[in-house]
Amino acid sequence: MTEHPRAPRPSVRAANAAAVLAAIRREGPLSRAAIGEHTGLSLPTVSRQVAALMEVGLLRESLDLVPHGAIGRPRVPIGLDDTVFAACGVHIGVSTTTYGLADLRGNLLDSDELPTPGGSAEDALAYIAGKVRAFLRRWPRRTVVGIGLASGGLVDSARGLLDHDRLGWHRVPAADLLHRATGYPVHLDGHVAAMANAELLFGRGSPSMLYFYAREVVGIALAVDGRLHRGPGGGGSIAHLPIGGDTRCPCGATGCLEASVADRTVAEAAVRAGVVAEPDIRLVRAAAQGGDPRAGRLLSDRATALGRAVGLLRDALNPDRVVLGGQAITDPAERLPDLLRAYATTTALPGADIVSVTTLGPTLQATAACTGLLNRLFDHPLDLLDDARKAPAR
Known part of the structure; x- marks a missing residue:
């Protein structure tokens, strides 16, 4: 059995500091008393942690948010200082x-x-x-x-x-x-x-989330109770998920997901079809936007293959939410309906409308x-x- 190194258990002080910071990040500016209510920490403990986090520049008092007529320092809202x-x-x-x-x-x-x-x-x-x-x-x-x-x-x-x-x-x-x-x-x-x-911290992540990514490579990550699941060797791999088709994978098999949907695979197919002169996915997208039906069909076929993969994985893992990311999905966005149709016809579980696209955009x-x-x-x-x-x- 392989042993996996674990992060050292944080001290009580460190855990309390993280709890205070998490409450403010999640709820916005809070008074010291409200931080205590959200964290279960005593007011003296909250005050010590707030002072420490303000001293290093992570938090600051928001005097402009003090309720009218409030008396006493515990009511001054404390917010995240994002300027340092x-x-x-x-x-x-x-x-x-x-x-x-x-x-x-x-x-x-x-x-x-x-x-x-x-x-x-x-x-x-x-x-x-x-x-x-x-x-x-x-x-x-x-x-x-x-x-x-x-x-x-x-x-x-x-x-x-x-x-x-x-x-x-x-x-x-x-x-x-x-x-x-x-x-x-x-x-x-x-x-x-x-x-x-990034989705868990700043996007539309939910406690149970499947994140599905596709561009030049494909991959997934699974969050359980708001934290990423990390098994032996880090994340799992869906590169060789069999989705059908005749594209040959470097592993020797045909129909592996990554080999079928990667940018370069689609671009090389476009070259063979005479759509573009060189294997560049940007040229394929431009040809599709210019009305070339062959380019549009290649991108639609890729979106359909991705949708089938998302449906299979959703049924296997049964998360609360599925978040899609990567330029193979988001660029061009007009292929997204093809992906969602394939997903909807593949998944056998009820409540198929749990899929959303990342809001983090091209960055x-x-x-x-x-x-x-x-x-x-x-x-x-x-x-x-x-x-x-x-x-x-x-």
Whole structure:
């Protein structure tokens, strides 16, 4: 039986600080007395935690929200201070790397992207680190709590190791390499898990949620009681979910989901059909929008295959809500009805109207990568800020 490392149990002080922060994030500005009601903590304990969190810059008093005629400090509402700290996020995709900076509410302050570098993992991460350092210098007034690194492939978050066959990376100490190159704390996570976390923190996530992602790769994440389920080896894989069809997968089989619906598969099929001259999914979308029925049929077939997969997974896992993300689903949006029709005809469970599309939009990858650090900050606010103070000045 494999042993999986567990995060150390937080101290009572740390747990109380996280509880106070969670109540304010969830409910908005609250008086000290109201925080006590939401957390079950005594007023002296609440006051100590509020003072500590205000001292480090996570909370602030909202004097403009004091009820008229209120007397005494416990009635002054305490809100999240989103002007001091920010989290950086780096999403490494097969073809594109996106990086950004988000405030404590998950609002993306800035982002940029570059083609994912080729060559060795060490050289690629060093190049990305240089771009990120230059990017963060544009925000000298923000205190960066660390870097959330998100990627496809097989991720070992506890050890910071990344295996990514599509990039040729094997057992790469990605978190340590990026930490050494930037000086910031780095948290590595699978990109689909990071996107699901973003939904739980800032989107339409619900306590029991299936997050389904499709672009160049496909993946799912499952949340139970408001927290992501993490089994052996990190997240599960749906790359080889059999959905039918004759597309051959690198595994040797035909009809595997990822091989059938990936951007490159659709683009290469469009080249063979004479729709476009080179395998670029953007050209296929443009041809469909221009009225080419062959391009439209290729995109419709992909949406239908995705819908069948969503229906099968919904029936197997039976979540309260299904959230869809990734440009294969959201861009172009006019293919979404094809996906939803296929889903509705596949699912056998009642209440099929539990599916929604992510509200995080085209900045999904950058926002999701940032939330890896924000999630850790909200769970262990005082510890992570201690680590952030050790980062070098930019």
